[in-house]
Amino acid sequence: MNKPLAEYSAEELAALSGALQREYELLAGNRLALDLSRGKPAADQLSLSDGLENMIAGNYTAADGTDTRNYGQLRGLPEARELGAEILQVPAEHVIAGGNSSLNLMHLVVSTALSKGLWGDSRAWRNSPQPAILTPVPGYDRHFTLTEAMAIGMVHVGMTADGPDLDQARELAAADANIKGIWCVPKYSNPTGCVYADPVVEGLARLCNDAAADDFVVLWDNAYAVHDLHFPPLQLASIHAAAEQAGTLDHVVQFGSTSKITFAGGGLAFVAGSQRVLTQLERQLSFMTIGADKVNQLRHARFLRGRLEAHMQAHAELLRPKFALVIDTLRRELQALDIATWTEPQGGYFVSLDLRPGLASEVVSLAKAVGLSLTPAGATYPRGEDPEDRNVRIAPTFAGLNELEAAMQVLTLCVKLATVRQQNSA
Ligand SMILES: Cc1ncc(COP(=O)(O)O)c(C=O)c1O
Incomplete structure (x- = not known):
């Protein structure tokens, strides 16, 4: 009937x-x-990326002469950073190309913000009695589990067809200095698939100005930045440009990866932010690794650059x-x-x-x-x-x-x- x-x-x-x-x-x-x-x-x-295997063919030397078989270059190979820049639509000098998982880089950023701060000054979330992150719902379960694993609270924000409810986010962030950030999946959000509208991107770039906390961070997980079903693709407004204009770049950290571009779990991950934030992240990274797998970075850069779309x-x-x-x-x-x-x-x-x-x-x-x-x-x-x-x-x-x-x-x-x-x- x-x-x-x-x-x-x-x-x-x-x-x-x-x-x-x-x-x-x-x-x-x-x-x-x-x-x-x-x-x-x-x-x-996955088979679309089988050609990765042929990208080295004995030539391990990067464009700048780096022997990718050896240690070094904590911020990543220049051509891998260029690839991250193309995916995240930011200048390459603002990108660190890392290992195989953006979730890993999110963990790095949240743990650094919590314990040491992202800016090389006295600000750190642990100085607050009950740090919490705004979590637009429905959202990505691993953002929630990562946050919970660090004993950081979560405060729901409603999702609309245009992205998180900005008025609600502003109100919550303004009312409580314990609120330290917001999780965002701005393009083809997990799970609703919405693309954040331009005014929402603008508003989020300025959210740290509305927040009571002086160490507020927008965690911009652009995991589906290039994962369009139709072409020409939908354009997400640039939070990097909006934050630069608003003078808030220190408070926006972006993430991306090739996990669903090439091999899931066998690709490259990227984190992007201001130089001040990248300096702190690089320092933290140096305690964890001498460098990511540059051979894989080179393989990916050769395979994808110029043919990503x-x-x-x-x-x-x-x-x-x-x-x-x-x-x-x-x-x-x-x-x-x-x-x-x-x-x-x-x-x-x-x-x-x-x-x-x-x-x-x-x-x-x-x-x-x-x-x-x-x-x-x-x-x-x-x-x-x-x-x-x-x-x-x-x-x-x-x-x-x-x-x-x-x-x-x-x-x-x-x-x-x-x-x-x-x-x-x-
Ligand atoms: C929104 C979002 N971010 C991150 C990831 C995982 O990314 P990675 O494989 O780079 O750790 C996923 C995977 O499903 C995801 O949906």
């Missing part, structure tokens, strides 16, 4: 409930093993049908019933599905019982606690199209079944 579930009569609801229950029981007999929880590239995407277009060719299948299934199965909303991102790795309050854990359990693994309910909220228990993150990239199609049928069936049961018992 093609109408909102709220308009169903008691008889219609009972008939639908019975039909869905039968469909669900049939599925249970199928011994499915489906997975929509893996936010990682599929093998065909073409490479990302090849990823998009593989990913567009997957995102289209997810969106088409959600529309076909759920739209008319008016029982859920979802995002339709133009890039990145996720689709965010919002159900009626109280149903996310129920849907995840129903799906699990018939062989579909989903990201745990609540994972997109700090401490795994979604206050309304309604958000489900869909990760369409890793599964093949056939698996994805079957998984989306199961997911939408579970959403319908759980919603009808809830409405029946209301």
Whole structure:
């Protein structure tokens, strides 16, 4: 029936409930093993970067004459920093090219801000009784776990289609000097897929001026900077330019990596900031390593420089049908019933599905019982606690199209079944 579930009569609801229950029981007999929880590239995407292997071919010498086989260059090879600059859209002298994980660099920045400060003066978050970071929700679970692991508090900020609720962020930061920063995934945000609007980028660049703390930092995790599904790509406003103009560059630190460009876990990570901040980070890094893997830096620079967009277009060719299948299934199965909303991102790795309050854990359990693994309910909220228990993150990239199609049928069936049961018992 093609109408909102709220308009169903008691008889219609009972008939639908019975039909869905039968469909669900049939599925249970199928011994499915489906997975929509893996936010990682599929093998065909990884194969796009197999050419990395041929990039050295005995020539280990970087453009500036550096022998990449040897120690040194803590800020990274110049051509790797150039690559980071191209991805993050900042000048190369503001970039450190590091090892294989941007999460690792986020850990470095947060731990440095906490224990020593980022500016080489007396400011450090540990001087405050209860340092906390603003966490736009839903958001990226590893930002939350990293923050929690350092015993730093988390304060929710709502997400809008244009990015974090800036008024709320300003109000919270202005009211409490314990609030030391904000996590941001500005392009194709994890999990909503939104791209921060220009005024939000501008406002975030100035947020440290509104904050009560004098050591406030915008943690700008641009993990999906070039992960567009359509070309020409959507342009994110430059927070680097906005911060330079506002005189706040010391309070914006950016991150990126090639994890979902080349090999996940086998690529390069970048951190960008003011010279003052980079100096402190370099100092901290020097206690941890004599330098990153420059051979891999050289390999990546040779492989990607001058062809980054073409490479990302090849990823998009593989990913567009997957995102289209997810969106088409959600529309076909759920739209008319008016029982859920979802995002339709133009890039990145996720689709965010919002159900009626109280149903996310129920849907995840129903799906699990018939062989579909989903990201745990609540994972997109700090401490795994979604206050309304309604958000489900869909990760369409890793599964093949056939698996994805079957998984989306199961997911939408579970959403319908759980919603009808809830409405029946209301
Ligand atoms: C927003 C975001 N940041 C960072 C990462 C991890 O990046 P890396 O592999 O560079 O540590 C991910 C991976 O899913 C992510 O979604």
